[in-house]
Amino acid sequence: MRRIFIGDLHLQDSRPDITEGFIRFIREECLRCDELYILGDLFEAWIGDDERADLSERVAWELQRLRRPGKFFIRGNRDFLIGKEYCDLAGLTLLPDISEVRLGRSSAVILHGDLLCTADRKYQKYRRTVSNPFLQRCFLALPLSIRKRIAAGMRRKSRSENSVKPLELMEVSDSEVLRIMTARQCSVMIHGHTHRPLIRDYNTEIFQANSLYLPARRYVVGAWDKEFKYVRADGDEVKLITARLDGRYSL
Ligand SMILES: [Mn+2]
Numbered sequence: 286m287r288r289i290f291i292g293d294l295h296l297q298d299s300r301p302d303i304t305e306g307f308i309r310f311i312r313e314e315c316l317r318c319d320e321l322y323i324l325g326d327l328f329e330a331w332i333g334d335d336e337r338a339d340l341s342e343r344v345a346w347e348l349q350r351l352r353r354p355g356k357f358f359i360r361g362n363r364d365f366l367i368g369k370e371y372c373d374l375a376g377l378t379l380l381p382d383i384s385e386v387r388l389g390r391s392s393a394v395i396l397h398g399d400l401l402c403t404a405d406r407k408y409q410k411y412r413r414t415v416s417n418p419f420l421q422r423c424f425l426a427l428p429l430s431i432r433k434r435i436a437a438g439m440r441r442k443s444r445s446e447n448s449v450k451p452l453e454l455m456e457v458s459d460s461e462v463l464r465i466m467t468a469r470q471c472s473v474m475i476h477g478h479t480h481r482p483l484i485r486d487y488n489t490e491i492f493q494a495n496s497l498y499l500p501a502r503r504y505v506v507g508a509w510d511k512e513f514k515y516v517r518a519d520g521d522e523v524k525l526i527t528a529r530l531d532g533r534y535s536l
Contacts, residue, residue, distance in 0.1 A: 288386065289315060289354075290516040292324035292397065292477030293508035295363065298340055303509050306530030308347050313532060318517075321354045322386070323377070324477045324506060325361025325397030330440065332432040333425050334370035341371065349376035359384060361397045361478065365416065366425070385469055389521025391499050394471040398478030398505070403461045405454040455479065459487070462503055466491050472499035473523065475506070475516050482507035482514035484525055 296304055315321050328341065348356060358377040360367055372379045383396045403409060414420065424432065447455075457479060466474055472491040487501035504525055507514035517524050 286320070286520060287318040288320040288322065288388070288518045289318045290322045290324060290395065290475050290504075290506055290518070291509075291513075292361065292506045293326045293480060294323075295326055295329040295508065296340060296344060297329035302511075302530055304340065304344070306509065306532075307344070309530070309532050310528070311347055311351055314528070315351060315354055318354050320357065320386075321351075322357045322395060322475075323359070324395060324475065325359050325399075326363045326477065326508075327358070327361070328364045328367070330436060331364040331366045332436050333366060333429065334368045334374075335425075336429055336432075342374075345371065345375035349374065351376070357384075359395065359397055362399045362412070366421065383465065383469070385471060388473060388518045388523060390495065390497060391473050391521045392469070392471040392493055392495075393473035393475055393518075393523075394465055394469045395475045396465075398457065398476035401457040401461050401465075401476065402455060402478075403458045404456065405450075408454075457505075463487060463489065463491075463501060466501055470494045472497075472501055474501075474503040475523075476503075477506045477508070479505055480508040481505060482525060 294303060294307055296307065311321070327344070356375070356377045357380050358367070358372060359380050359382060369379060382400065383394060386393050386395055399408070399412065424435075427435075462474060466472065470491065470493045472493055483505045485503045485505075487503070489501050490498040491501050492498055504516050504523060506516055509530075512527060512529050514525055514527050517526050
């Protein structure tokens with residue numbers, strides 16, 4: 286069983302090269318896999334499934350005609366409003382923010398990754414607010430034009446805040462990583478969000494549901510640009526792969 290994990294594509298009209306690269310990726314690389322997991326921030330922005338944009342419709346069309354792999358989606362902090370309607374259109378199965386997938390004899394916990402940045406209390410508070418289902422319903426009930434204006438204002442604010450935010454606030458908390466892995470009995474974690482792809486080994490073993498103790502290891506997929514990194518798992522053999530939008534891949 287081959288699984289592919291990607292994230293942080295941040296698809297947007299101003300980067301048609303990334304959209305084309307993604308379409309090439311799903312037509313070529315994803316045809317050779319059994320399951321595709323998109324770990325959030327597929328789109329740079331999302332204000333509701335009812336906004337019919339050329340970009341999101343094209344992506345949905347390309348994804349849904351891909352018969353072979355199962356396709357799974359976890360929302361990111363940019364596209365947390367993606368709903369069932371769009372997922373159905375794209376043939377994506379919407380997964381909970383923290384999910385699990387069995388990789389051979391190890392289990393992996395998968396998530397976007399923003400939940401791991403616990404040092405950034407202000408962001409975590411904001412996240413709790415915007416993930417409130419009642420507030421989301423209220424926002425989605427507003428006319429599209431007003432939602433667009435609110436979203437643009439919030440993007441401006443977050444851009445100016447992020448430019449002065451100390452780097453350690455955007456770091457993943459290792460204690461939170463190990464807390465989740467232990468609670469979920471998963472020795473592997475795969476996420477994105479930080480845009481700093483890496484493989485991190487921890488000096489600790491995690492007890493898994495299958496009664497095996499396995500060393501804890503975390504993989505971070507990269508944001509998409511001319512080059513990007515994604516995770517490919519054949520059974521429990523997991524690799525961080527460097528790829529290019531033009532379709533050339535290397536280990
Ligand atoms: Mn993100």
